[in-house]
Amino acid sequence: MTIRKQRRKEGIPRGVISRLPKYYRYLSGLSQAQEKISSAELGKALNMTAAQIRSDLSYFGSFGLHGYGYRVDELKNHISAILGLDREYSLVLIGAGNLGRAIASYPNFRKRGFIIKAIFDADPEVIGTELAGLTIRSIDTLEDYLQANPCDIAVITTPKEASQAVCDRICRAGIKAIWNFSPLDLRVPNDVILEHTHLTDSLLQLSFQITNNETEKSS
């Protein structure tokens, strides 16, 4: 049975999936010279127990060797394939404000195979200017562009007020995956994948930990 078939059959828990980028990042950062890694080492680096590591990685077939650990290259390539990083993805970015500019200029996306093909905005003063080597297009031309150039992922960095309308247009134009930065929970059809980055959530995690630490200290 291939890994993909195995995965489809058994399903990988969402928690495990959410930790794959962390594994991938850590393994990518290791020296080329390091051939193997133990679950204990991985656990220490990623703040998890060795047992958690072994449990997570067991979903991807038994390629760890008892008393040896994992082969770094094999593990990295395997996780890369599971994450779908063995191909390129074409992206459109809608909203060339500060956040859109930051995303368009972020160096690591291209390195991982996420290529921004076109940038759209509604502001006449912005349309026609350059951003990250691309000429910003009018949002009026979005459907024409996507019909001629089908893309994999749309990134929404518009103001909150515009995001649902933009999302609806993108979905009608056939985009099947959306990365939303606007602080609004978007409604999408069932066959569209939505990833929402809530920037405020990170601050709430910080405030929780600050409050918790102070409580402990004062006890």
Added chain:
Amino acid sequence: MTIRKQRRKEGIPRGVISRLPKYYRYLSGLSQAQEKISSAELGKALNMTAAQIRSDLSYFGSFGLHGYGYRVDELKNHISAILGLDREYSLVLIGAGNLGRAIASYPNFRKRGFIIKAIFDADPEVIGTELAGLTIRSIDTLEDYLQANPCDIAVITTPKEASQAVCDRICRAGIKAIWNFSPLDLRVPNDVILEHTHLTDSLLQLSFQITNNETEKSS
């Protein structure tokens, strides 16, 4: 026993904590007129089972009423207090590039009590200009500023090359919580809380789901 003491004693699993912002966001978005909500309703809205909801919320004391559900106000205020949102936090932002500008202009932070007090940059062309109502300061004055104005949280939006040095300076200046956007795993002292937003991880979640969906369709 107070809730805080109870929490300290028993500990809340990290998974539950990571879901609190989601609960808080959803409850905050409900109409003022809605007085109660059942675990089934919450579960449906948040894509969780009613049992998961009841299990999560049981960590915060038994304020759900059998056959009635939860009082929206009570639940929201409770989660707000646990998240530490019953006070204000002062922030400094280091790095007034695109991402820094996006963060400084993001309206929801101030609304939740996270107030950016000062913005620093190293670029002489940027220093002295205005951003989000503040005059951008020279990074050379960081320590002086923090000594005169102790702050709760530092947000790092510098380029990768500068982020560890900035982080070290911030920690020496007494900041105890850092929100890092630079694509580098920062080293911090044990008593400093670090929240790292990895923008690439969201794309990896999308590529995983795209790959997975396509595999399912082609089977």
